[in-house]
Amino acid sequence: MPFYHCKSPNLIAALLVSLLAFLLTPVAAQSKESKLTVEQQAYIDAYEAIKRNDRQSIAKYKKQLKNYILYPYVLYHDYRVNIAHTPPRVIRHFITSNPDLYLSEKLRTHWLKHLAKKEHWKTYLANYKAQKSTSLQCHYFTAAFKHGSEKLKSEAIKQAQSVWQSLSSTPKACAPVERYLRNHKQFTAAMVWKRITLLIHKKRFKQAEALSKDLSTKDRKAVAHWIKIVKNPQLASQPIREISGVVRKEAFMQATRYLASSNPTLAKQSLDRFAEQYGLNRAQYHDLERRIALRSAYRYKDEAKSLLLDVNKNGSRTEETLRWQAQIAIRESKWIDLLDTIDMMPKTEQNDRQWQYWKARALEARGDKATAKKIYSRLATKRNYYGFLSADRIGTDYKFNPKPTKKTDPKALLKKYPSLQRIKELIAIDWIRTAQVEWYHFLPKANANELGSIAVLADQWKQYPHAIRSLALAKEWDQVDLRFPTPHKTPVMQNAEKNEIEAAWIYGIIRRESAFNPTIRSSAGAVGLMQIMPKTAKYIGKQIGVKNTSVHALTEAKNNIQLGSAYMRYLSDKYKGNKVLATAAYNAGPHRVRQWTENLPEIEADQWVDAIPFTETRNYVKAVMEYTTVFNSLLHGKYNRLSDNMPRIGNKKLAQK
Known part of the structure; x- marks a missing residue:
């Protein structure tokens, strides 16, 4: 095939990769100046002044913004850009004055890199805090060897030995550490x-x-x-x-x-x-x-x-x-x-809905339909893939079990959480990527009892990935409207009609792929709402006459949905309308689906799904089929049964043999 489509195995991991790649690289504000407050415009102007190193303007904006919630960002960017000319006491004061702000440790890391480059080892040693970077760890060992006490040197030697043994390659910063260990007879066979x-x-x-x-x-x-x-x-x-x-x-x-x-x-x-x-x-x-x-x-x-x-x-x-x-x-x-x-x-595994469903399937196949029906009836009360399959087995209605959206007091939440105040301002000036970083540092620290209310606020701000994550952290699975939002409705519905595929299916793919984050980019290179691989986008673009398939273009919701839905139509045609196979191919690539279906005697689709070798793809197909059903209910007030979208898979002739 001329393209291959595959994503990273963990959505949260992919989100973090994407966010870190853009960390503190703000998107230029797209809001009209007339919509910005005086402070918001001053903040944007301050950032531009920092990039120019216009000291007079910077001083003016610092004075103007001293009581503004994003004032720490002004200081951070100024210190970061001018790290060589910022006194150590100023940096230390920023770090100690903002212990709960993730920018503090980012600034420390940036400062440590500068100190190591200048070989200011005493200052490095005095301000070091455990780092993930192997290079920064090695710089710490060097600092300890040069200026540490005998006890600190001894501890550093043990740590350095352990780090050295775990390296698959030796960073430049670690070469002096290796030499020290050799010269001091701490380098062993x-x-x-x-x-x-x-x-x-x-x-x-x-x-x-x-x-x-x-x-x-x-x-x-x-x-x-x-x-x-x-x-x-x-x-x-x-x-x-x-x-x-x-x-x-x-x-x-x-x-x-x-x-x-x-x-x-x-x-x-x-x-x-x-x-x-x-x-x-x-x-x-x-x-x-x-x-x-x-x-x-x-x-x-x-x-x-x-x-x-x-x-x-x-x-x-x-x-x-x-x-x-x-x-x-x-x-x-x-x-x-x-x-x-x-x-x-x-026993815990036996009671899992997956194995309860398959126990019922096995009992039904063996003739014990009464016991099987009891299990199906219990599973069918839940809104999930196996609940829907069970309802199909016994012919009952699907249960969606939505709970009403919680009432929330935005003012109280904003007053309690400075992070939310910063996020609100970052959204207003269109620094969405930086706002996302704030979300990821804030949510795990928020009061668990308030996560549901925070999800409501995030949804109101159109921060859908973070509303979904808030509810996941709170384990509030029945806030259906918040967990399954339907933004970008115009391009979704238009492309669904154009490609003759279900809008709910498009939403199901988006929900699983990106949780509605338009700028996400996975470690494998997939981009945007529908996590399109650039190579796939280029191929599909040629088929439908779309020339701009750049990575930047794929972060635009309209473009991403156009190309992603066209790819879904391509897969639907390839598999003769079989949504299960097309969904599996969207995740793992058509060549994998070919491997999993060739020479396979015909079996029920639910059997094929649970026999997919890749855990990621197996879970992916189940989730998309479940989500598509939920989105159909939300969009149309009705749903298609899974049994209508899951025909048998495999070679019928082989099954007859």
């Missing part, structure tokens, strides 16, 4: 071996070979042979004589994991043959046994069923191995096997 082990496990073979120069000739040869085995995992199926001890065991275990992907049967035979000889303990054996079984299951290989059964019966089972054994039974319509597998699960 055990450290080198630990890091080499890490590098080989990450397939950084060249770095591992380079680092092995710190070892003896014999050990260098051992490293080289270890790498040879890992590069050619079938070598693990034969006796390993060139190396011994811990290195041989590590090489064997790693190679066996890789061999499991291509030849799980041979991997299991090798494990059983050499585990005792190479000194694997019980936990290591069972871990590899599970990995081999799961690798086989991911591809639905013929031997997967027996491998998983061995694992799940010998006491080393996990939630994942049981789930895969159940998925195989679902895919193959082995209803007795499925019931047996569910019985092996912990």
